[in-house]
Amino acid sequence: xxxxxxxTYFVLLLLVSTALRVVTTSNVIHAAIxxxxxxxxxxxxxxxxxxxxxxxxxxxxxxxxxIVLFLFGIxxxxxxxxxxxxxxxxxxxxLGAAIAGSIFFLFSYILVNGFDGQVVVTSGSSTxxxxxxxxxxxxxxFELVSFVLLxxxxxxxxxxxxxxxxxxxxxx
Amino acid sequence: xxVQPVLVVAAALFSLGIYGIxxxxxxxxxxxxxxxxxxxxxxxxxxxxxxxxxxxxxGQIFTIFIITIAAAEVGIGLAIVLMLFRNRQTANINExxxxxx
Numbered sequence: 001x002x003x004x005x006x007x008t009y010f011v012l013l014l015l016v017s018t019a020l021r022v023v024t025t026s027n028v029i030h031a032a033i034x035x036x037x038x039x040x041x042x043x044x045x046x047x048x049x050x051x052x053x054x055x056x057x058x059x060x061x062x063x064x065x066x067i068v069l070f071l072f073g074i075x076x077x078x079x080x081x082x083x084x085x086x087x088x089x090x091x092x093x094x095l096g097a098a099i100a101g102s103i104f105f106l107f108s109y110i111l112v113n114g115f116d117g118q119v120v121v122t123s124g125s126s127t128x129x130x131x132x133x134x135x136x137x138x139x140x141x142f143e144l145v146s147f148v149l150l151x152x153x154x155x156x157x158x159x160x161x162x163x164x165x166x167x168x169x170x171x172x
Numbered sequence: 173x174x175v176q177p178v179l180v181v182a183a184a185l186f187s188l189g190i191y192g193i194x195x196x197x198x199x200x201x202x203x204x205x206x207x208x209x210x211x212x213x214x215x216x217x218x219x220x221x222x223x224x225x226x227x228x229x230x231g232q233i234f235t236i237f238i239i240t241i242a243a244a245e246v247g248i249g250l251a252i253v254l255m256l257f258r259n260r261q262t263a264n265i266n267e268x269x270x271x272x273x
Contacts (some may be wrong), residue, residue, distance in 0.1 A: 004173070007174060008178075012178065012181045015181055019188045022188070023189070023192035023195070023205060025264065028198065028201065035208070039211065042211055042215060045178070047231075050222065053236075053237060054239075057239055058239060066243055071198055072205070073200045074200050076254060077198075077257045079263065085195065092194050095220075096195040097192035099191075103187045104184055108179075108180050108184075112179070115176055118223060119173060119175065120173045120222050130229050131219045134233055135232065138233050148241065148244055149240060152247050155248055156247045159251035159255050160251040
């Protein structure tokens, strides 16, 4: 039990430090790679909380697909690779830090006081039951979300496609 | 395992995401910060699901839905950024001020 706690605290510490790197680094590629580490550590945290299906979904969807999309977006918008002092808006830095800090302290104060002494007891694998619930009681939202994905797919293609007819019209 | 450290870390991720949204200039970096916020919400959902030992596992199911919606959001968001880049030759949010009064 002692080792379990130590591992959890270590993961939490790394999680905060990698997340800090995502928003403070001046290199766009480093930010995306740090987000990979943040998500991988989140997945480890989910495994420690014995929700292994969600952990694997997180790895597959985020690290497998979303990060690739982000790197693609960074490359295609020709963000300057390497160190870039222009990446941050220095005027907003103090205000942003003040707002983020006050949100953090407010949330921490409420959560630490509200959940004083509550403990988590992990209870082994739950994937089989999760599948049954997802496809019985929650089958309607499950199907609905597939339509959302289809709409996003069509919308993404329509937005990002170079429409030859439209371009000609603009140039005339 | 005590709940509070995980909750504080989730709050830290949330506020770091807010900081990133407010400070970053590049539109893709703003989308990265939004992912951090969604991630902190996921951590809270999973933690409370495990803590309450919910028989319907609504925390895990909600997390799966959030991950799906986030994937759709990233796809559309990057398509919009791409469109803006094609029209303005920049991904800098400060220059997208056409609708600013």
